[in-house]
Amino acid sequence: xxxxxxxxxxxxxxxxxxxxxxxxxxxxxxxxxxxxxxxxxxxxxxxxxxxxxxxxxxxxxxxxxxxxxxxxxxxxxxxxxxxxxxxxxxxxxxxxxxxxxxxxxxxxxxxxxxxxxxxxxxxxxxxxxxxxxxxxxxxxxxxxxxxxxxxx
Numbered sequence: 277x278x279x280x281x282x283x284x285x286x287x288x289x290x291x292x293x294x295x296x297x298x299x300x301x302x303x304x305x306x307x308x309x310x311x312x313x314x315x316x317x318x319x320x321x322x323x324x325x326x327x328x329x330x331x332x333x334x335x336x337x338x339x340x341x342x343x344x345x346x347x348x349x350x351x352x353x354x355x356x357x358x359x360x361x362x363x364x365x366x367x368x369x370x371x372x373x374x375x376x377x378x379x380x381x382x383x384x385x386x387x388x389x390x391x392x393x394x395x396x397x398x399x400x401x402x403x404x405x406x407x408x409x410x411x412x413x414x415x416x417x418x419x420x421x422x423x424x425x426x427x428x
Contacts, residue, residue, distance in 0.1 A: 310341040313422040316351035323365040323372070326354055329428040330375035337382050344418050345379065346410075348389035351428075355388045355407035356398045380406030387418055 314333040318325035329345065337343045353359050354376065361373030380386065386407040393399070393409055400409055410418075419425065 310336075310423045311421055312336050312341045312343045313346050313418055313425045314343060315346045315348070315425060315427045316354065317349040318428065319350040319353040319359075320363070321350050323363060325428045326351065326372055327365045327368075327375065329426075330372070330379055332426060332428075333384060334375065334379050334382065337379065337384055342383075342385075343379075344385040344387055344422075346387045346389070346415070346418060347407075348392045352388055352392040352396055352398060355386055355393075355403050356396065357402060357404045376404070380404075387414060389415070 312333075314329050314336075316326060316329040329351075333343045333345055347355055354361075354372075361376060362371050364371055384406065386404075387410045388398070388403065388407055390409045390411065403409070408414075
């Protein structure tokens with residue numbers, strides 16, 4: 277009887293362990309297939325927003341998500357290579373430029389509202405590395421295909 281109980285407990289443990297491993301693998305696969313848009317409408321009008329948007333975008337990217345940073349209104353200026361990104365916010369040594377560059381180098385996509393860019397005099401030649409002017413189709417597709425949209 278004791279031996280049968282021990283075998284049953286061990287078998288249940290092995291099954292539970294197997295299910296736990298499958299659940300973790302499934303969770304990792306779900307995260308890596310997620311598409312996320314981080315929408316940023318602010319720049320130097322409130323530095324907290326771009327710092328948080330890039331930190332959150334980077335963190336989601338590190339967890340395997342495909343992240344697009346969509347810039348409009350004031351946020352469009354982040355993509356202008358004429359803007360100074362050697363600014364800091366809070367007590368951190370990391371600059372806005374460091375965060376932007378890390379995001380792009382890790383495969384992050386930066387999509388810029390063309391109407392807002394035009395308002396600020398930003399054309400394709402003025403864009404930072406990794407940034408592209410969007411079109412109605414690319415912006416619509418990014419939003420419609422996203423599993424999540426995070427707004428800053």
